[in-house]
Amino acid sequence: MNRHMSGFPFRLGLGGWMCVSPVNPHTFRVRLNDTGVFPEQALIRYGIVRQPEELCPFSTEQNNAIIAIRTDQAELLIDRQNGQFRWNAGNGREIVRTATVPRSDRSGGFGICLAAMSGEALYGLGDVAPDGIERSGQKVEMWVAGTHFHSPIPFVMSSRGWAIMMNTTWKHSIHINSVGGRESEDNGHIDIEGPEGELDFYLFQGNDYAELLNRYTAIAGRPRLLPIWAYGLHYFCSVESGGRQIVEDALKFRQEGIPCDLIGLSDGWMAEEPDEAGNRQWDFRRFVISSSRQEPTAFIDTLHRHGFKLSLMLSCDYDLTAHEETNAGCEPQDAEAGAAKAWFDQLRTFVDEGVDAFKIPSANQTAPHPERSWANGMTDNEMHNLYPVVLGKQMQEGYVRQTGKRPMIHTVVGYTGMQQYTATECGKYGQRTTAVISALNSGLSGHAHTAIHMHVEEPEGIHASFLMPWAQNNSGRHFRHPCFLEEKQRALFRLYARLRYRLLPYLYSAAHTAANTGMPIARAMPLSFPDDEQCRNLFTQYMLGDHLLVGVFTENVYLPKGCWIDYWTGDRYEGPATIAYRVPEQAGGPLFVRAGAIIPMRPDMEYIEPSGAERLILHVYPDGPSESAIYEDDGITFRYEEGSIAETRIRCEADETRIVVRIWRRRGTYEGMTGRRSYEVVVHTENKPAFLRLNGQRYAEQTPATARRNPESGWKYDRLAGTIRLYAEEAAEADEPVLIELSLRFTEQDEQKQHGVKPDPSGAYSSPDAVAQETHHDSAEWLHIALDTCVQAEVEAALNVWWNSGKPNGSSDDNWRVRLLDGCLLLLRHAERRGWSLGDAFGADLANPLSHTDTQTAEQALALLTKLAGEVLAAAKKSIESVRHPILREIVAQVKKELHKKLSLQEFADRTGLHPVYLSRLFKREIGLPFSDYVLQQRMLRAKALLEAGMRVYEAASYSGFQDASHFSRVYSQYWGLAPVRVRRKET
Secondary structure, eight states: OBOOTTOEEEEOTTSOEEEEEEEETTEEEEEEESSSOOOOOHHHHTTSSOOOSSOOOBEEEEOSSEEEEEOSSEEEEEETTTOOEEEEETTSOEEEEBSSOOEEETTTEEEEEEEEETTOOEEEEEEEOTTOSSOTTOEEEESOOSTTEEEEEEEEEETTSEEEEEOOOSOEEEEEEOOOSOSSSEEEEEEEEESSSOEEEEEEEOSSHHHHHHHHHHHHOOOOOOOGGGGSEEEEOOTTOOHHHHHHHHHHHHHHTOOOOEEEEOGGGBSSOOOTTOOOOBOTTTOOOOSSSOOTTSHHHHHHHTTOEEEEEOOOOOOOHHHHHHHTTOOOSSHHHHTSOOGGGGGHHHHHTTOOEEEEOSHHHHSOOTTOOOTTSOOHHHHTTTHHHHHHHHHHHHHHHHHSSOOEEEESOOOTTGGGTOEEEESOTTOOHHHHHHHHHHHTTTOOOEEEOOOTTSHHHHHHHHTSSSEEEEOTTSOOOGGGSOHHHHHHHHHHHHHHHHTHHHHHHHHHHHHHHOOOSEEEHHHHOTTOGGGTTOOSEEEETTTEEEEOSOSEEEEEEEEEEETTTOOEEEEEEEEEOOOOTTOSSOEEEETTOEEEEOOOOSSOOSSOOSEEEEEEOOOSSEEEEEEEOOSSSSGGGGTOOEEEEEEEEEOSSEEEEEEOOOBSOOTTOOSSOEEEEEEEOSSOOSEEEETTEEEOBOOHHHHHHOTTSSBEEETTTTEEEEEEEOOSSTTSOEEEEEESSOOHHHHHTOTTOOBOTTSSBOOSSTTHHHHHHHHHHHHHHHHHHTOHHHHHHHHHHHHHHTSOSSSOOTTHHHHHHHHHHHHHHHHHHTTOOHHHHHOGGGSSGGGOTTOOSHHHHHHHHHHHHHHHHHHHHHHHHTSOSHHHHHHHHHHHHTTTSOOOHHHHHHHHTOOHHHHHHHHHHHHSSOHHHHHHHHHHHHHHHHHHTTOOHHHHHHHTTOSOHHHHHHHHHHHHSSOGGGOOOOOO
16 A cells, blocks of 8 residues: 555656545546646645545556545546546446546646437536526636626536546636436536646545545535624615615614514725725724724714624735745745735724624625736736635634634635635626526535625515525615515515525534535535436525525425425425415425435524524424434634534424434533523424324323413414424433333324323423313313314324323222213214204214123223214214315315415415316305305304314414404304304203
8 A cells, every 4th residue: 555645657658747645535636737746726725625644545546547546435547658547336346437638838828628328417617607506507717706707616526426626727628518408328418728827626425415525525625604693684874875775774684573683884985985905994984993992972882782793895906925925935936025014904994983884895806917926926828717716715824813713704706715715706696597697606616605696576576585504685776675675575685595594504504514524505406416407407496504495586486305394374285396476475496305405593582693402493394203403612713613503302203103302412512612502493294183292201291280380481383384392401401311202103002101191381290180180171172173083093092091081099990981981972962053963973873872882891981972073073074075176176175185285276276287267156156155154154153163172262263263262253254143252051
């Protein structure tokens, strides 16, 4: 095995030298020139590209034709005459090869041509040419320029398990000439050509895109975390604003209940243009600045007191290279420039005054400077692409040295390695889908922190911008402050802002994943579903983290294989499927949760405090086994890179009979970490559980009485939302997690554990008689509701809860006959309310259930009641099946099941594919009522039954599909001629 640091250099038979350096078992660096001397590239000398200090072990094998260089994961087979090669996986499978002879010489520049296979998908190239995310057929100049070429990154990865990164800053082009189709023969090529410089590139091998990105960012640099507050909302003020107007703009966010963390100033904050040395000054006519840090009236201090950070926009045309050469341990070629101070030194005063972030526009960095002589000796053709990365690097390093904190450096342009230093925006205002494509292409090239401009006048624009890695609202010279929006649009802005802030633990954990693996926060669909060809070029949707699917500027959404839950409505869909999506009135676009997700959230907040929240809200969407992790740190320093992180593991296991959630104690610590944590756990399930255990102990269902005494006692099932909610404290021991067990069915073992436990105000079980009667009454109400849904599993679960809630708190159960009689009367009352006779409800054989002499035990009595309930359900289904038209039968069944939801004829027309006018006529002809009248009839029948069962007016309104109790009361009074508050409970 060899470890020679220069790699393995050799002369080619037809002239020229090649040097191969296996920097990792799966990553080889390849260089080619005509001298055999390989000076280090600036990207490596300046510490941007992370070349390992030692090469990994490798072996070589040679004969007259081939040189083979191998590690345990890859091999490179090189034609020793002309330098053509094959790049193979560790098992010998070819993943890419050259199509022509590579070239590299001082006079003609460099070039390499790789063979592209038919059907091969190719991604990367950065924020350029936003025509799509799959790059076949595109030719892109690797040159930082204006719109659509802001951040070229010479990185390409393939569906065949290989990737290439050009290790050069020279201007060059990448032309991907390949087409889709069956993957079999050569069907195109990838041409990489540069008129100047030497051929220098890295080859990567990986099993999928995620692994390729991981290995690429290990070399090009991981996306470092932003300060935690930078994942909130950034608002950039009007150019003409002064200090007072800026503070007023900021306070409007607080007054409107819209969370926001950063207020940004455009370049109008300066008194005049910078001098030749780049020095800048405030316009003191408009801004009061505290130089002593003891003037509480200064506008920066006022912003800080209200939880805002301040960002300044400034441009830079300074020669950064002398300082960078000095940092690299070299002497700049321009001695006079070498004595110049670092550019960040000019910004130290602003940081001392309280400035927290900087925004750098693109203007000076996109313009070429062909006549410029840089202090490091480079020409502009070599320095142009490198400049924005070095600028971001020096600003980050200068800010860290001065404050010890992470900076928020917001730029527009960049190149290889920029993800380590800056966050970027994609596209310009007015661009929609193309801006999203640019952001996704940046993520496919290793850059995690991207944002787009927010179109506040459009619901779709608010939706898309808030669901990005970071969010900005740029006012510019226009009135784009959310407080200037109409009420409905302002409410939508507020909803999305609060949603983003609640999602902070989820987004920040995704940012930690990016910092560890290179997997971006906003992930193009192929990253998450590499084997799904339907995802190959989807650019109007993406995954936000592991579990959220976001659709943007589209009416159609593709759902990959598995179950997906509509975040806005709770509706479930099975993939793979493409659905025509109707955005709910309260939302701005499609948002789906992947079944199995565990989404951590924070409570609502005005701005982000670095310290972690004492309570987190965990939204659990059970689906088989799934696991998630929450990552936390101090939020302001880079100590997380030294291991100052807390990790919380959460696991959920679900099947048809139970759901089990485990929450482990946080592992690891960081400065400022909160003490013992509590959790609000929200389990999303369509069925109410038979019972629940917390840490092995039976846990009470919350009743109105216990809720009044302690709102956090017990567990509560919200049938309208389809959620179970409970509260739990963090585990005391590291190895013993919080254990939450939801039983969806009663078993014999559960039956034995049922006796003798009733809730006290804390939600734990203690006194057996404290709330027995109230619990029994509540369970009767739920049984009525379950019978209305016509779902067998829900009815059986509700019946079991009702039966067991009436058991005596002792070892014997002598009153089961009384409960049997109560149950029969309850079912009979339910049938009577629907106009059914005993025979209709129970069938001829069961019309007199008490005549069954074989009912001798409590178990047999419960079995009889279960059979009776089944007959009641069968009678209900018969009334549905009496509708002759199959589509109408399905609609009637869905109406009965979804009465608690908002129902419309248009919605069912969309579901069934029928024209709404035709469906309306068909419904009236078959049912005898217009659709709206039928829905109202069913709502009123349910409401009456619930009120007669003793339910409160506001509860009956909610479960009958009314959000406003006063509106419900008016409708009910008009329909029945009796106010709902006057309805007396009918004893069962």
